[in-house]
Amino acid sequence: MLTILFIGDVFGAVGRRCLGGFLPRLVEQYRVDLVVANGENSAGGLGINAKTAQDMLDAGVDLITTGNHIWKQKGVEQYLDQEPRVLRPANYPPGTPGQGYALVESAAGVLVAVVNLQGRVFMNPLPCPFHAMDDLLGGPLKDARAVCVDFHAEATSEKQAFARYMDGRISAVLGTHTHVQTADEKVLPGGTAYISDLGMTGPQDSVIGMRAEVAVKRFITQIPQGFRAAKDDPWLQGAVVSLDEKTGSALSIERLNLKGGQV
Numbered sequence: 001m002l003t004i005l006f007i008g009d010v011f012g013a014v015g016r017r018c019l020g021g022f023l024p025r026l027v028e029q030y031r032v033d034l035v036v037a038n039g040e041n042s043a044g045g046l047g048i049n050a051k052t053a054q055d056m057l058d059a060g061v062d063l064i065t066t067g068n069h070i071w072k073q074k075g076v077e078q079y080l081d082q083e084p085r086v087l088r089p090a091n092y093p094p095g096t097p098g099q100g101y102a103l104v105e106s107a108a109g110v111l112v113a114v115v116n117l118q119g120r121v122f123m124n125p126l127p128c129p130f131h132a133m134d135d136l137l138g139g140p141l142k143d144a145r146a147v148c149v150d151f152h153a154e155a156t157s158e159k160q161a162f163a164r165y166m167d168g169r170i171s172a173v174l175g176t177h178t179h180v181q182t183a184d185e186k187v188l189p190g191g192t193a194y195i196s197d198l199g200m201t202g203p204q205d206s207v208i209g210m211r212a213e214v215a216v217k218r219f220i221t222q223i224p225q226g227f228r229a230a231k232d233d234p235w236l237q238g239a240v241v242s243l244d245e246k247t248g249s250a251l252s253i254e255r256l257n258l259k260g261g262q263v
Helices: 012-030 050-059 076-082 129-138 156-166 212-221
Strands: 002-007 034-038 063-065 101-105 111-118 146-152 172-176 193-195 200-203 234-243 250-259
Touching: 002 012, 002 146, 002 172, 012 034, 012 050, 012 200, 012 234, 034 111, 034 146, 050 063, 063 111, 111 129, 129 146, 129 156, 146 156, 156 172, 172 234, 193 234, 193 250
Parallel strands: 002 034, 034 063, 111 146, 146 172, 172 193
Antiparallel strands: 002 234, 101 111, 200 234, 234 250
């Protein structure tokens, strides 16, 4: 059996500390072979940089996925070209800095592919993630036994449609982006594990990570407000997926929603 731990959007310093506090115990408890975390908001709640990525890697994360906020921090383009463990969505146009997927070999010799994709509904109009995944499966990922996708998207309908399209062809589809964990984890009929959104690892006493009073004022007045990250009530959210080492099919998916206390 191959066990992969997926961590929902790590938000700011609070999220990074929460991640570091939980990770050693979770890796031991579930006998995790690979840790994947979304870190697109790890730098102050908006974007990622070399320091915040390194904090996550030092904590025990093996691969970092991102999303639509990947370009927010200065210098990230050069960093992505230098650090193959940090991914950006694979369906960005050719010539975009960085890589959209990574291939890693487990201790048991299983070749695992992790892919980062971004949806298009209510998002920037990137090239089609469905077609992009088809191209990857027919090309650089054709020898991978297990293939897992962080599908960073707004609409649950798009996430569900992508998972159904890929059911039986890949191992798992893990939704990210909304920072609100869903309770629809399942293994689809063809053997693909799925959840619409892993949630957020960070301050739950907030509006998707932002200080509540700032977010409320923004909605009521429609006046732009300065971004202010919340700091209280850290939780780790994500999922543990178990795969058959021989086939790459999902055996189970367990949702994680763990209160972090003061970290």
